[in-house]
Amino acid sequence: MSAVPPPGPAAGQTPPPPPPEPAADRTQDREPPAGATDPLRTERAHLAASRTALRAMRHDAESLDIRDVTANWVNAEVLRGEVEQRIKSLADLVDTPLFFGRLDYRHPLDAEGESGTRFYIGRRHVHDAEGDPMVIDWRAPVSQPFYRASPSDPQGVELRRRFGYDGGSLTAYEDEHLTHLTDEERARGAGTAAGSALLQREIERPRVGPMRDIVATIQPEQDAIVRSPLGTTLCVQGAPGTGKTAVGLHRVAFLLYAHRERLARSGTLVVGPNASFLRYIEQVLPALGELEVRQSTVADLVAHVEVRAVDPSAVALLKGDARMAEVLRRAVRAGVSMPTEPLVLVRGSRTWRVPAHEIEELVRELLDRDIRYGAAGEALPQRIAHAVLVRMERSGEAPDDRVQAAVARSAPVKALVKSVWPVVDPAKVVLRLLSDAAFLAEQASGVLSEEEQRLLLWEKPARGVRSAKWSAADAVLIDEARDVVERTPSLGHVVLDEAQDLSPMQYRAVGRRCSTGSATVLGDLAQGTTPWATDGWAQALAHLGKPEAAVSELTEGFRVPRQVIAYASRLLPAIAPDLSEATSVRESAGSLEIRAAASPEELPHLAVAACREALTHEGSVGLIAADAALPDLAAALGAAGLPHLSPGEETSAGRRLTLVAASLAKGLEYDYVVVAEPAGIVAAEPDERTGLRRLYVALTRAVSGLAVVHHAPVPALLAEPAATATAAAAG
């Protein structure tokens, strides 16, 4: 097992630590006692046999003949698609371990047909020719104790074995005798995250390439979220690097396993903050065999118009306010008018009349009912036709359903409905609200103040939906108006990542996409960087339409090393005083270095030097700075002959340096991070708290080392030791 390095010297002086040692192979150095078998050899044999079994399963799927079972072309296509999907999912990826754990139960189990005492846990189910399991899917109930059992609660498990791989080769294993820890296991702290060399090795692995799955090392507090039932909406607050994104993605994979058919019908969605973040996470679910989960930003969800303008923050804040929902509801329904003339309908030799007051009653009844504007508009002709039919019956006729349908479709009824309950274009309603002061005043009366109404109005009224200069917040308003007209279809499950940044109106937009399903809401209040960032999860969940959802907290940090998280957490008193500092489960304290430039001109050179130094280590490097500073830094990197990538472009062994705008850093991580001019990152935001939060995000992207280069003084809280900072905030 790699040794825990001694605590490093104070901030500003720590050199980067040496790369971590690989986890010790617990068997290779030891000769098995005479007569005993070598466990590693036995496990490798099981791996080889499982691979053979998987190949056979794939071969079976490839040779399936579907001609006899498909009655028609459409069925055949659907079935062919399913078979192809299955063949794809049965691929044996050489570098992906087929199993990563083993459980030996004390007594034979017979859960879900899995009888036996020994189970190998892997990414997918593999069975032999007789149908007996060789590898069990990590999501199966039998696998759960692999993640949850502990010496204090063994859950029937005698031995938990974790496997270590190099590429596809099984090279190590680590045991925990849960019912009776051996002295060696007790000494290393088996059963805890810190006591597992394999977990440590996994979280120390350099971060080149896109985000990886964590299926072999999910921790108990994470597993509790991953396996919570489909009907439950959960909100997870967690400090940077506690695995919120990872947990959200694994929860979708788990739910798809447990409720495949239902979710295949209703659909699943992952919502992330921006396109580069989505590119970073996009391979996690496919690696877990889940190819059908849609990923989107909130902006993509509501892309009903082309967004070409940016609102000043006060305007965006107001447009994101939940009170806008009431204004929009009124505005959509504002077109409804009461009839002034009776309905006159001629059928054959008879003329039928329904007086205006009776139609008015029907209209009022529909207005009072909690149904969508469009559905009510479709119901009205039927209601009017019914009133005509009652008259026909009263005069001795016996009209049937066909007559009612014909009356509902007749020209006079259509004309009447068109005038009293006109069809509404949601974008036009919003356009009118933002252009027409009198219309806005009418709809916003008692909801928005006059000053707020003035803020909303466009300086130059737009002429049409296509030419209007819509902002991102306007698109959300249009989405809300659309939902007043027609119910937005609900998906089965939505994962909402970086949720702290959503406005109430954006929560509503996401909420209507899971109105009959459930959600996993992930976020960190300390990382809220929009003017409308949420102050508390209770309000956020209420806007999402899930006020009953439980809020849980993830506390163990897997990304940011101790020294770096302690440094960044000095900002907490100013950015989220109620939150406590995250812990770090990483053995290495990480490196932290603060360097001051003598002049503004020297700063880019210092940043380049820090990047060059970081590149001497394994793994990815991120240079993060205020958005406006990027051109200078890009030029300095270019002049120094250091090529760089942009966020979302995949890092590889040969291309490891990414230049990151602070506004895009959220959710990303790099082995070594260089933050250039913290004061510039803070100053770029509209207020100091948001600025310090943006800086907190930037500082917490580091996996192994952080270098801060500055010319302007760093924010006071960072300059002070943590104890003084807390005292200052309290005072």
Ligand SMILES: Nc1ncnc2c1ncn2[C@@H]1O[C@H](COP(=O)(O)OP(=O)(O)OP(=O)(O)O)[C@@H](O)[C@H]1O
């Ligand atoms: N149980 C685990 N085992 C191994 N690695 C883990 C585990 N949990 C999380 N990680 C790793 O820690 C890193 C941080 O995880 P993730 O990005 O999900 O955190 P987060 O809470 O969403 O962070 P942020 O708030 O900064 O967005 C990732 O590299 C992830 O793979």
